Amino acid sequence: MIIPDSDLWVVGDETLGEHLQRRGVSRRSFLQFCAGVAGVLAAGPMAAGRAHAAPTAASIADSLASMTKPVLVWLQLQECTGCMESVLRSGATTVEELILNLVSMDYNELLMAAAGTAADEALAAANAQEHILVVNGSVPLKQDGVFTTIAGRSAEAILRESAEKATAIFAVGACAHWGCVQASRPNPTGAVGVDRVITDKPVVNVAGCPPVPEVITASLVYTLVNGTPPPVDGQGRPLFAYGDRIHDFCPKRGRFDAGQFVRTFDDEGARRGYCLYEVGCRGPDTFAPCPILRWNLAQDWPIGAGHPCIGCTEVGFYDRFTPFYEVLPDLKAPGTGVEADATTVGLVGLAAVGLGVAAHAGATAVQEHRARTAAEKVFLPLVGEVPTRDLRPDAGAGPPAQQPAPQPPEAGTEKEDDR
């Protein structure tokens, strides 16, 4: 068993670098830790190369060594705690390194010792100073927010209080990003993501249900290292993790291109590790680092374990990607190696992003930033309609709309190169 030989530096007149020197930790071994961080941040090589130079181990070390401990407020609103559990699983920057060495996490309901009034006072004290804010969970807006209260206050009130003096805001997980399962049709509680409530500051959306553990912790370390949150795509997702599609780096991509598919689970194709496209894989429409980083100390990942990707890093995946086991209708011919026309796709994608941006009236800086990053990205059209996350009283009422029937590739044109 590997126990991290982590230690703390004393806040005040000693920097981390001085502390490590005093503790006899060589710059060389410190660099090794930083190299691990750099490895995670380099997960999206194409994206990072375009938008932002990936930090090197040396630059991370320089930056970390000159810091003192920032305050971290980590809220859990309307959610399932799966994102905090994911943080517990991070094997790059571990949770114990994060909260005992790198930051002072003065409020987090899952892990903090204090409860009740003492916890609430800890939150108030942290809110009163500059801090990094992480949010798990959505904000239920219907009926004055009675669907989630903490210390007698609504989730919305708690979020607004904590955002006021936040220097960086991270919406971690699909709930905080866009509302996730409880925001899916018919969204009974009016659940929305953080950036629908906090519109005057940029919100970084660390997407996924839950996000890959190392991506959560690396998003924070990136910010500590660079002094600014990571660059994001049109949905606010860090480019270092969400710059490319599952499909682009899937180890089964060769099977897809060769037309070798699982037709039903546990068939001959499944037993040969073939592509899961025909049993519903959403990898072609999903921007996520799963095939590169993999899960749980890089043991494996969903497609590797034989189940199709359900697209959990994408907005509205419970509505737009279901039924999960139907074939994605949008893809062009397997076997051609080019599965969509980039211009067409880009136009559709930009239109969708534009709707989302328009909702952010007043957040000019955010708009501009997203418009710019969106222009650099190519989005594939998703299954079903683009959700507007409408909060009108009648929004979502009525029976669930029919999902579009899966479109089998047209014989002759689509399958001609199927080998």
Added chain:
Amino acid sequence: MSEKVVIDPVTRIEGHLRIEVLAEGDQITDAWSQTTQFKGVEIVLRGRDPRDAWAFAQRICGVCTVVHAIASIRAVEDALAYPVPKAADIIRNLVLGSQMVQDHVIHFYHLHALDFVNVAKVPEADVDAAVAAAVALEPNYALNSVGRFQAVQDQVRRILESGQLSIFTNGYWDHPDYRLSPEVDLIAVSHYLDALVWQRDMIRINTIFGGKNPHPNFLVGGMASAINMDNELTINQVKLDQLQALVERTLTFVQDVYLPDVVAILGGYPDYLDIGRSSPNFLAVGKGVYNCAGYPAPPNGFRPGVILDGKLEVVDLDLDRIKEFATSGWYRYPQEGIGLQPWDGETEPQYTGPVPPYEWLADNERYTWSKAPRYDGRAVQVGPMPRLLSAYVQGEAETRDDLDPLLRQFGATPEQLNSTAGRILARAVEAVQIARQLQGWLDDLVTAITSGDDRTFNPDKWEKETWPTESKGVGFAEVARGTLSHWVRVNDGFIENYQAVVPSTWNGCGRATEQLGPYEQALVPHPLLRPEQPLEPLRTIHSFDPCQSCGIHVLDVSGAEVAWAQVQ
């Protein structure tokens, strides 16, 4: 004159729980358990493909993360009369079992221990004495070393001296009822950190079959992880070897560290075998991890049933006696005060509490998002303790062998398991039992594979054309926090209605049938020395391992007006 005391948020739990109590002197005289979060996942499930349901239901809770998916696929398989290959059953048990052991360990060290362990005393510990004590207690554990303990002590000291206490901010460190020696405090904090490392490693049992954790993937009709010993991308010898190593490490930690730590820490708080006594009614349909499609049939060595009114005998389960009430919950029932059996349930959310922000809820008749299940009108406890108590009463050999020495050591009776300390002890014993069983299941899997029984999925009922037009199903599972059941009605290929009856509803509900819910009963009466530092009630509430996201749900099995229409 009684004092109103509010504990909100109750931290170190899953979900949002608020406890209100009345205190007189140093005793709690009345208590209300209030779930303050509602998501409506069951409403969202209506109209969906039943094969997708597990992926929705799973997100009810990310701590349990496996259990709602399992109960969901069992319910759907019951509705579709869908048999599952043997290897898939074994794999599900390996995934559920490993997650459950992990869950118990995380609960003890990371969610519960700080109620008993004083971090602020760690710098006072004599490291050599702590090592000597730890080695005597846990001779097989390599990290009970001077180097390790010294590093942990230094780390804690620096945090405390820095003034930036992180997760220890505002803890009740000056409370006089922290009773352990600084040496035991140091051992526990060191193992708190070790357990974080351990759980990251052993949970890869989930990853091998489900691709990730939290929220691994499942499949109606089997499991998606195909077995082919002659392919590099499937379950093969490499994966089986990895599983063997992971199963061994799982058992080693719970057997050599977790259970001995629990015994040592409870040794400082023996009076908690008489504190936190709750409802004398208990329900269990099997030992931990037992899961089934349809109503529970007696598995080998266990009789599904209830223990009623403290009389230590197991009475056969009669599911028709399970009824849910909305007496104290924010729901509207067709007839107030009349309970409904899950198949016939009809519930609409109807919030009647104050508009937030609010100070006090307990003056209202309705004060929680939890409904109140009752068995034959009785509030019932579920969880590791009721499971073990039931197994013990039935004379199940493994449980007798595991529990008897511990009961002797504490000078306790089986009845005293119904207590704060008893629930903690039972959870640790159960973790050891399940960790042992993991090896058994892995052996079963290897045997199945070598005998050619290696199918992981049954394609026969996958297509909708093979389904009945109308059907209903139920799935049961004995999961980390107790008895879980999911109930589904399928109509013309889509989910017509869905309901989950979950452990934290049983344990964490409010008043109904003129009885307090189990959390509430456990707190009345209860010591509370300092109302501003509610350390003692937290010990007892945490002993139930609250999981409040699970404890909220809505159903409309009858097909009447859809509940969500009223929510707006």
